[in-house]
Amino acid sequence: MTETTTKTPGLRASLPEFRWAGVERRAYKDEASAPYKGVTRQTLASDPRLAGELRYFEVEPSGYTTLERHEHMHAVMILTGAGSVLVGDEVFAVKPNDLVNIASWTWHQFRAGPDGKLGFLCLVDAERDRPRLPTREDLDVLRAAPAIARFLDGAPS
Amino acid sequence: MTETTTKTPGLRASLPEFRWAGVERRAYKDEASAPYKGVTRQTLASDPRLAGELRYFEVEPSGYTTLERHEHMHAVMILTGAGSVLVGDEVFAVKPNDLVNIASWTWHQFRAGPDGKLGFLCLVDAERDRPRLPTREDLDVLRAAPAIARFLDGAPS
Numbered sequence: 001m002t003e004t005t006t007k008t009p010g011l012r013a014s015l016p017e018f019r020w021a022g023v024e025r026r027a028y029k030d031e032a033s034a035p036y037k038g039v040t041r042q043t044l045a046s047d048p049r050l051a052g053e054l055r056y057f058e059v060e061p062s063g064y065t066t067l068e069r070h071e072h073m074h075a076v077m078i079l080t081g082a083g084s085v086l087v088g089d090e091v092f093a094v095k096p097n098d099l100v101n102i103a104s105w106t107w108h109q110f111r112a113g114p115d116g117k118l119g120f121l122c123l124v125d126a127e128r129d130r131p132r133l134p135t136r137e138d139l140d141v142l143r144a145a146p147a148i149a150r151f152l153d154g155a156p157s
Numbered sequence: 158m159t160e161t162t163t164k165t166p167g168l169r170a171s172l173p174e175f176r177w178a179g180v181e182r183r184a185y186k187d188e189a190s191a192p193y194k195g196v197t198r199q200t201l202a203s204d205p206r207l208a209g210e211l212r213y214f215e216v217e218p219s220g221y222t223t224l225e226r227h228e229h230m231h232a233v234m235i236l237t238g239a240g241s242v243l244v245g246d247e248v249f250a251v252k253p254n255d256l257v258n259i260a261s262w263t264w265h266q267f268r269a270g271p272d273g274k275l276g277f278l279c280l281v282d283a284e285r286d287r288p289r290l291p292t293r294e295d296l297d298v299l300r301a302a303p304a305i306a307r308f309l310d311g312a313p314s
Contacts, residue, residue, distance in 0.1 A: 007260075010244035014235075014254030023256075044256055045232030051282040052209025054232055075202030075211055077278070078171075087167035097171030099180075099201055103164075121234070123280060125208040 008047065018058060018080060018119050020044065028057065028065065034133060038063025038112075046126065053126050058119045059083065059112040062154065067109040072128035074102035076120050083111050083118035084151060091151045094118075107134065107142060113156060165204065175215060175237060175276050177201065185214065185222065191290060195220025195269075203283065210283050215276040216240065216269040219311065224266040229285035231259035233277050240268050240275035241308060248308045251275075264291065264299060270313060 013021045020042065028039035038060030045054035056079065059065060067086070076085075078098045085092050088106045092098075100120075102108045112118035134142065143149040170178045177199065185196035195217030202211035213236065216222060224243070233242075235255045242249050245263045249255075257277075259265045269275035291299065300306040 008258040010247050010258055010263075011242075011249040011251070012256040012258070014252060014256070018254070020254070020256055044234065045258070045280055047230060047232075047258075049261060050209070050230050050232060050280070051284075052207070052232075052280055054234070054280050073204060073207050075204075075207060075209075077201065077211075085168075090167050092168040094168070095171060097175070097177070099169040099171070099177055101165040101167055101169070101202070101204075104206060106167075121278075123202055123207070123209055123211050127208075 018042075018056065034066040034068065034131070036064060036066045039065055044121070051126055052123050055122050055124070056119060057110070057122060058117055059110055060117050061112050062114050063117075064111040064154070065109055066131065066133070067107060067152070068131035068133055069105050069107045070129050070131045071104050072125050073104055074100070074108070075123040076100035076102065078118070078120045080119040081112060081117045082115075083113050085110050086148060086151050089145060089148065091147050107138070109152075111151065111154065175199075175213065191223040191225065191288070193221060193223045196222055201278070208283055209280050212279050212281070213276060214267070214279060215274055216267055217274050218269050219271050220274075221268040221311070222266055223288065223290070224264060224309070225288035225290055226262050226264045227286050227288045228261050229282050230261055231257070231265070232280040233257035233259065235275070235277045237276040238269060238274045240270050242267050243305060243308050246302060246305065248304050251277075264295070266308075268308065268311065 023042045026041050028041050040058050042056045078094045078096050085094050086109045180199045183198050185198050197215050199213045235251045235253050242251050242257055243266045
């Protein structure tokens with residue numbers, strides 16, 4: 001995916017507010033076709049000789065990532081803040097250092113609470129398929145569970 | 158490498174002292190052939206469908222990981238504490254959230270300072286070569302640099 005032509009230095013220092021020296025903060029997604037709110041992305045590790053990529057995502061208060069699923073997995077660690085996460089048919093409140101495992105083809109979404117941002121690390125394969133968005137029927141199935149309907153409506157967890 | 162027969166749950170909660178629900182704390186290395194001091198390992202993400210693995214290593218005060226190099230890369234984020242890191246011909250003092258990039262065939266070692274532990278996340282490829290230890294000649298070359306000699310002798314950074 002992302003290949004840099006400059007060599008990654010041995011140390012990239014942590015800066016205030018979850019920034020890093022030499023790491024660009026980008027839009028969450030390159031395309032604007034998928035719904036999300038208030039999310040940025042920083043790529044912390046990506047190299048042609050590394051099979052995985054490590055990214056840091058930050059969701060602003062009351063923001064959310066795209067509700068989606070795909071064949072590739074996510075291995076997530078919450079780094080800062082609080083919020084809630086949909087994984088399949090479960091909704092979890094999350095706190096720093098919690099691990100979230102998103103298996104293949106599992107619907108998932110990250111939401112920050114109203115009072116603070118949510119920041120998390122996400123490990124993925126560098127080679128991966130594109131995310132799929134839910135159909136109206138998928139959404140009906142998800143919303144049949146009251147806890148998931150409340151989550152998708154942004155109700156405090 | 159490590160394959161678990163049980164399905165990873167969606168959430169594995171963070172516990173005090175950098176432990177996680179359902180994650181075993183293990184010896185740093187399976188074999189005792191390589192020199193190190195006071196290091197434990199927890200595997201936070203490892204799955205047959207994931208090309209990378211995410212591990213958490215913790216080095217006790219004045220402890221150190223094995224001085225080694227290998228073809229595979231490491232992408233590291235410091236999670237807690239302080240210490241110093243040798244990467245090739247450079248020694249860095251590190252603090253939480255700093256990123257350390259260890260390119261192929263680069264000599265590297267992590268050392269905790271005398272006053273507290275050093276904990277860090279490490280991303281590697283699941284399929285990887287075995288580390289190589291330095292020969293006496295390699296050590297002579299490394300020690301020719303005074304800063305590296307001081308680091309290897311455990312002098313405070």
